[in-house]
Amino acid sequence: MIEFETVSKTYPGHAAAVSDFSLVVPSHRTVVLVGSSGSGKSTLLRTVNRMVEPTSGRVLIDGEDVRERDPVALRRSIGYVLQHGGLLPHRSILDNIATVPVLNGTPKRQARTAASELLERVGLDPRLGRRYPGQLSGGQQQRVGVARALAADPNILLMDEPFGAVDPIMRRELQEELLRLQADLHKTIVFVTHDVDEAFLLGDEVVVLREGGVIAQRGTPAEILGAPADDFVRDFVGADRAEREIHITTVDGRSIAVDGTGRPVGVLAP
């Protein structure tokens, strides 16, 4: 469980990046922070592994203030996936995945064997393990990033727009892969994105942020889409967008779902 207690972060000479943010992320759940740039979502994520120190307020993991923890040990206990993979360009894929176990003192050979298994687990050919990150596609690099985050079997995964830089088809595959992994692993995931559809797909709970890390609304995707708290949320999640308005029409005795633009999007299950 991760608790944000009235967390604020102000950078000198700027408006508050985050002010008085409080949230509880329950264990084994995926909570998605969604907002546009300037909403402070990445800043909030980075307070969890102390890459950012709050100006005021506290972040607790299982009741313990992260400031009590040694930052290096803390970071090794948390899986972190970055937008551009954040892989080390000079280390092979296997060594990248084995980074944290090796830093923690696991023998190299053993860590590499485990890394090879993880490579398969995230849907990559183990033969890629001997390559360098520069030789992989963007989507493959993101999968390696996920494998590295899982290598030390952390309870918590922090994901900072991990699929933002890959093409839409690849992004969809990566999202499905994450859902599949999470169904097996039950990690506590904090996921940051600016993509509402991604947030609704992945989040058990979604937190819509407005400028300065202020919570506009939080709830399950259905709650937010069904009852947007205000015009900002309605606009942000596109509740009024034509493709969100599904009507049912009957064609040849079958019920067809049609969106607001008249485009058929599916058939009603009998």
Next chain:
Amino acid sequence: MNWLSLNWPQVVELARDHLLLSAPAILLSVLIAVPIGRLAQQRPRIGGTLLGAASLLYAIPALPLLIIIPAIFGIPLRSPATMIIALTVYGVALLVRTAADAFGSVDPRVREAAVAVGHSPRSVLWRIDLPLAVPVLLAGVRVVAVSTVSLVTIGALIGVPSLGTLLTDGFQRGIPAEVATGIIATMALALLFDALLIAAGRALTPWTATRHERPLPQEETT
């Protein structure tokens, strides 16, 4: 060629002396310049002064330097140590700025990602910054190596034997073949160092050689 065929044992011995003067100087230059460069890159405020002072060392004329060094270190003028220290001074002067640039060339996002997954400051230095600085650093070391091999010849003027001895001796006795041998042998030694450094660079940076290889055909879904 006749001169060389009669005197090659002396040339080999001088080439060995030359090697034993330049190799330690190059090594010491790297060992001294890299930490200073790293400091200069991390602390830009003192870094500028540090880099300026280091560059200024290169402006010290060689002959006075060769006389000052024995006085400062209390070693004999005509010793290899005097030569090695002088060459190290010039090597450091040449290399410090490149060393700072080499650390500056490391992508800060890579460094930050490394910190975020749990590298300690020490492992960031040894596992991230140093290896990633190698390509730029090596370019600087190659310049230092060639420059050092060439500068060793000056030692002949104070009586420290090297291939430079062939130059001074050849001039004094009017033997053009001896002078030519000295020049060519010095250049060959410089090229040898350069080739070794290129090979070392390839061995140290395997990830740069394969960057443009085509990705393995890969099915993205499972």
